[in-house]
Amino acid sequence: MKTVDDQTPSDKVRRPGAPATRRDFLAGAAVASAAAATVGMLSQKAGAQTPADGQGAGCEAAPAPLRPPEIERCAAMPATRADFSAKPMTGAQLFANLCKDEELAGFFLCPGNYSIANELAQAGIPTFGGRTEGGMCAMADGFSRASNEVVACSGTEGPGFCHMTMNIAAAHFANTPLLVLASNATMGAEDTQTFLQFMMQQPVTSSIRKYGKRIIMPARIYEYGATAFRQIKTGVPGLAHLDFPRETYAATFKDASEVVRMFNKTQYRSDTRAAPSAKEMATAVSMITKAERPVLVAGHGVYWREAYDVLLKTAERHEMCIVGSGPTRGHVPDDHRLDGSRSTSALMSADLVVFVGQYLMPAVGDYTFPVGVPTIRVHPEQGDLGHNWPIDLGIVSDEKLFIEALGNALPNKKRAAWVNEIASAKKKQDEHELATVQTGLGYSQSTGLLHPSTICKEVHDFLYTGSIDPKQTLTGYGSNLMGAHAGRWLRGFRPGQEIVTYYQFGAMGPDVAMMIGAGAAIQAGIGPQKAYKGAPALVLTGDAGMGFTLMELDTATKYKIPLIAVVYNNNCWGMQFTTKQTPKAEQLYMFQENIRYDKIAEVLGARGEYCKTQQQLHDALGRAYQAAQRDNVSTLINCQGHKDFSLNDKYPGMGGFGPEPGVRAQMH
Amino acid sequence: MNRAAAENRRPIRRRVAAAADRLGAPTQILTRYAERGVFRSFTAFPASGSRAAFSMLWHKDRNFDLIVDVTRKTIHVPVVLPNVAARSPMQREYRRFLEGFHNGELPVHRAIDQRKSVLRCVNRRGSVAITVEVRDGDYAYATEKLLAVIHETYLLFLQLGGYADYMVEHLGGNPDWGK
Secondary structure (H helix, E strand, C coil), rough: CCHHHHHHHCCCCCCCCCCCCHHHHHHHHHHHCCCHHHHHHHCCCHHEEEEEEEECCCCCCCCCCCCCCCHHCCCCCCCCCCCCCCEEEEEHHHHHHHHCCCCCCCEEECCHHHHHHHHHHCCCCCCEEECCCCHHHHHHHHHHHHHCCCEEEECCCCCCHHHHHHHHHHHHHHCCEEEEEEECCCCHCCCCCCCCCCCCCCCHHHHCCCEEEEEECCHHHHHHHHHHHHHHHHCCCCCCEEEEHHHHHCEEEECCHCCCCCCCHHHHCCCCCCCCCHHHHHHHHHHHHHHHCEEEEHHHHHHHHCHHHHHHHHHHHHHEEEEECCCCCCCCCCCCCCCCCCCCHHHHHCCCCEEEECCCCCCCCCHHHHHEEEEEEEEEEEHHCCCCCCCCCCEECCCHHHHHHHHHHCCCCCCHHHHHHHHHHHHHHHHHHHHHHHHHHHHHHHHCCCCHHHHHHHHHHHHCCCCCCCCEEEECCEEEEEEHHHHHHCCCCCEEEEEECCCCCCCCCCCCHHHHHHHHHHCCHHHHHHCCCCEEEEEEEEEEHHHCHHHHHHHHHHHHCCEEEEEEECCCCCCCCHHCHHHHHHHHHHHCCCCHHHHHHCCCCCCEECCCHHHHHHHHHHHHHHHHHCCCEEEEEEEEECCCHCCCCCCCCCCCCEECCCCCCCCC | CCCCHHHHHHHHHHHEEEEEHHHHHHHHHHHHHHHCCCCCCECCCCCCCEEEEEEEECCCCEEEEEEECCCCCCCEEEECCCCCCCCCCHHHHHHHHHHHHCCCCCCCCCCCCCEEEEEEEEEEEEEEEEEECCCCCCCCHHHHHHHHHHHHHHHHHHHHHCCHHHHHHHHHCCCCCCC
């Protein structure tokens, strides 16, 4: 076995034309950009000599963005799997084979970490290249939330990795099964300051990952990769971060004997799951049967373990109220008669709560349940039972196995009074939300601008009450003021239909990119999106959060992933109410007014729409949906609002983020 | 002779014992909730005659004082909500919210039976206080109901009622999330 430092130039495994190092790449890029700049200057000069052509003297008609032909060309190429038969394998190739064997569902990156990234693409893993590491990390997260599959993201050492950090944290707190890959500089140059971009990555993610490793022994690259997949896929899913110094990814191996612990996946991990004991089940069944108003909170684990169908059967048999929680919604359908996610008041009547697969436990008082309510918690790992919320019965079990056992053990039971109470509370809450929209409508009419409550209601009516199959469109939401209303009106009618982009970590900004990633999953019809393959994705967001990943509309356009981004443009961060006692600070919260984000979208090859009224929004949604379905084209709908809509003393009656669990939940 | 007069004619030792019995029920209930982790901390001050006082660190990390007075037959929480202007829309809405516990709006298992306990709400210099008048001597019932009312105040009244600004300004809520 040789490490990179031992290699002669002829040893290096390199495809023709591929840059060997980031430095080579940068050098090449510098030449290319210099050439491009020269061409640009020449064309400007030529333009200056061109007579007026209707676009203004001295201006050339700007060509429209073109999708690069490489997208289809690369997609048509066969994938190849490296092996030891012809020549030595690199560490990167070993790792790519591992990812392929583990059926890595998607890979999202911004160039950097070239050897690993290129080998994963070559091995046939669906790979997407975009504009920023942070955006692509969020895209990977969104793809996983929508598809329920393991994904990876990648960036270069140092800067690229740092750019990813916010969205690594967002993925971690949503328990996304995400493999974060980042290259690192050579170990040989460590502590010498002789190489750009060097930093120690692992300490950065120490509190935002399930597993992390800087791989320093080339022969163990496969072993640590396998460990990462074991950590991601077993127990409570989570995030693993591997970083590869050049000595590991570029090392070469003549045969398998030079690689340590290169086992098959059936040997380095197991799919066995914990099942509840008969005694525990008997106790649980007794408690649930005796309860008059039981509520089952179906957490993230119910979605991850695909236990949603058996959950509905079990709940219906015993007439238990069910509420979904987690970073995706829909595994408890919002239109189910036993769904309690819009029956907040009724949840306060529960006399027993059963948490199943609630990976992030609320503290007592965070969830709308009665004070001191008896509680059963079912969780795949013992260590979290009793965390935050005292329990009367704790069961270590796989979520699906528990619900199946419960379904077999519970007797048929009717709870008419409880079902009526849930329905009555839902009706009352819906009426309250409609009254809020009426208030918002008044604000819209008095200002001639769109209030976020009316935007969200219009989107609701468009997606769920017209000719579109209500289960079809994949939605998500972020942003502050928009988010406070979006949860009330977006719906999850089937598993994985709605994504809460800022779940738990509360990151403003990943939402547009995350929903492009989710859009990639529904375009490919992966996992729970299978029945709706090819349907559009829609995100409700704001001008503040959107700014973080707006450029990724280029990525959406490039890959023909149709996203409808409904942007509430209120010319500000929306937090100026915090300056009541410090008015000099108010300017900090303002943007330029009336920025036309729709025009930026057009420049990036997407469509743009501009709306100030509900009717205009309705019409724009129709055109956007048609473009998405027919041509796979994204649209940004710029909904012009008013900065003062954020001020409850001027425009009262709106409220903030609502109680949990339920449609407005974003913390747990 | 009415019941109160009869009570006053009983020997002091027996009266003290009866008061201790009545104070025992709230103490047990509050202790049980404290042990279940409902409160983040809990203090039971030594009882003094017919009065007992407790302090709980509870919603929004606020201290709630609770005073049981078996002579007056009341359980009193002097500050349920701080900084609420008297005669403000919020105060009016809160009174309506409390009326819901008595007027049949809520299901039986959440309502308060007026034959047993009655809620009263006053605003003293901006502090909204709640007193439960215990009508039938069932202090356990009254304590449970009072705790439920405070709990619902924080989880339903404030969060469904659109009081995000209030929670940020007066209860330490996060400005980004309004709660």
